[in-house]
Amino acid sequence: MPSIKILETLHTYELTAPVANSQLPVLVFVHGWLLSRHYWQPLVQLLQSDYQCLLYDARGFGDSATIGTNHHENQPRNYSLNAYAQDLECLLKDLDIKQAWIIGHSLGGSVALWTADLCPEIVKGVICLNTGGGIYLKEEFERFRNAGKQLVKLRPHWLRYVPFLSFLFSRMMVARPLELRWGRQRVIDFIQADEQAALGALLESTTETEVHLLPQLVSRLSQPVYFIAGEKDQVMELKYVHHLASFHRLFATHESNVFEIPNCGHLVMIECPEEVASIARKILNKYREQ
Numbered sequence: 163m164p165s166i167k168i169l170e171t172l173h174t175y176e177l178t179a180p181v182a183n184s185q186l187p188v189l190v191f192v193h194g195w196l197l198s199r200h201y202w203q204p205l206v207q208l209l210q211s212d213y214q215c216l217l218y219d220a221r222g223f224g225d226s227a228t229i230g231t232n233h234h235e236n237q238p239r240n241y242s243l244n245a246y247a248q249d250l251e252c253l254l255k256d257l258d259i260k261q262a263w264i265i266g267h268s269l270g271g272s273v274a275l276w277t278a279d280l281c282p283e284i285v286k287g288v289i290c291l292n293t294g295g296g297i298y299l300k301e302e303f304e305r306f307r308n309a310g311k312q313l314v315k316l317r318p319h320w321l322r323y324v325p326f327l328s329f330l331f332s333r334m335m336v337a338r339p340l341e342l343r344w345g346r347q348r349v350i351d352f353i354q355a356d357e358q359a360a361l362g363a364l365l366e367s368t369t370e371t372e373v374h375l376l377p378q379l380v381s382r383l384s385q386p387v388y389f390i391a392g393e394k395d396q397v398m399e400l401k402y403v404h405h406l407a408s409f410h411r412l413f414a415t416h417e418s419n420v421f422e423i424p425n426c427g428h429l430v431m432i433e434c435p436e437e438v439a440s441i442a443r444k445i446l447n448k449y450r451e452q
Contacts, residue, residue: 163225168252174199174225175218177257178210186450187261187286189442191217192250192277194268194292195363198224198351201267201344204435209442216259220270221249222359224351241362243269243372247276254284263446267291267431268398269367271389272376278385287386287449289442292395292428294402296377296409298370310364317353337394337427344432381409388412388419388445390438392426 165172176199189209191202199217206215219226222241250273254262262285266274271293278285321327331352332345366372380387387410391403404420412419421441426433 165225166253166256168221168249168256171221171249172226173218173221173249173253175216175253175257178206178215180214181210181212186213187263187446188259189213189215190250190254190259190262190264190274191215192264192266192270192273193217193220193223194266194270196223196352196355196360197267197270197348200224200347200351201429201432202265205265205431205439205442208435208439212443213446216253216257216262218253220246220273222356222363224354227354227356227359239358239362240366241359242366243272243276243376244280245366246273246363247280250277251281251284254281259284261286263287263289265289265291265442266293268293268428269363272367275376275379275383275387278383278387279379282383282385285385287445288383288388289445290387290389291430291438292392292398292403293389294391294398294404294406295373296380296406297402298373300370303368303370303373307365307368311361314355314357314360314364317357319353322349322353335395335397335428336433337392337425338433340429340432377406377409380406383410386412386419386445386449388421388441390421390423390430390441392428392430392433393422393424394426395428395430397428 163174165174199219202217264274271290274288278288327349328342328345331348332340332342389403389407391400407413407420423437430438
């Protein structure tokens with residue numbers, strides 16, 4: 163698998179074959195917290211015949227957690243949304259991608275929004291999956307952060323050998339049970355994620371300042387921004403998706419910019435890839451014709 167050094171860290175990525183129409187944007191996929199590029203494969207398989215696709219492991223996650231050891235230890239590491247967006251901006255420029263639509267999941271959706279703000283000359287639009295927020299509830303966020311910290315710190319490597327753990331992970335945070343292979347992949351990514359990156363991404367993205375910045379960022383984006391939500395998502399509830407989406411100019415249009423998928427949870431790209439691909443095509447075709 164190819165890798166590329168971005169700000170002293172090797173990033174693993176996959177770039178599908180170019181398509182016949184070279185004028186079409188590249189679809190860039192950004193995974194969420196404690197996940198990796200692998201979860202995009204079902205969606206990429208449905209879209210790659212029409213669009214070139216780029217998927218990668220973010221710094222500290224997936225294979226970028228195991229090969230990215232070339233840091234300057236005397237430099238502080240930044241795991242903010244803006245820092246991850248800068249990583250992606252470098253990746254796009256290093257791969258000479260001139261125009262892209264970014265599709266981000268959960269925390270990766272927030273990274274996609276920050277990237278659109280950083281390099282509007284490249285990013286032509288954003289599709290966020292299971293992404294919302296903008297409302298800071300102090301006690302709830304403190305409980306979430308504390309639970310996240312405990313989760314990250316309690317990850318012995320022998321967990322991957324625990325019977326039935328893959329079965330449990332295939333049913334966590336979803337409305338449609340996943341194939342066991344996805345449960346196994348989630349276990350691997352959960353254990354493999356770099357502790358400093360996992361904690362940093364969690365803590366730096368959930369501060370009161372960061373949470374309140376996201377709606378401001380969405381409101382100033384000139385590019386189209388759409389949201390795809392799982393109707394039964396208990397991690398990012400519909401009300402939070404609609405709240406964040408409401409700050410973008412498209413929300414008030416007759417078509418709106420939020421698509422809800424029935425009987426779907428927090429991992430829409432593997433729970434219901436056909437539905438997500440259909441919505442993505444509808445969105446992309448709209449701007450393809452303009």
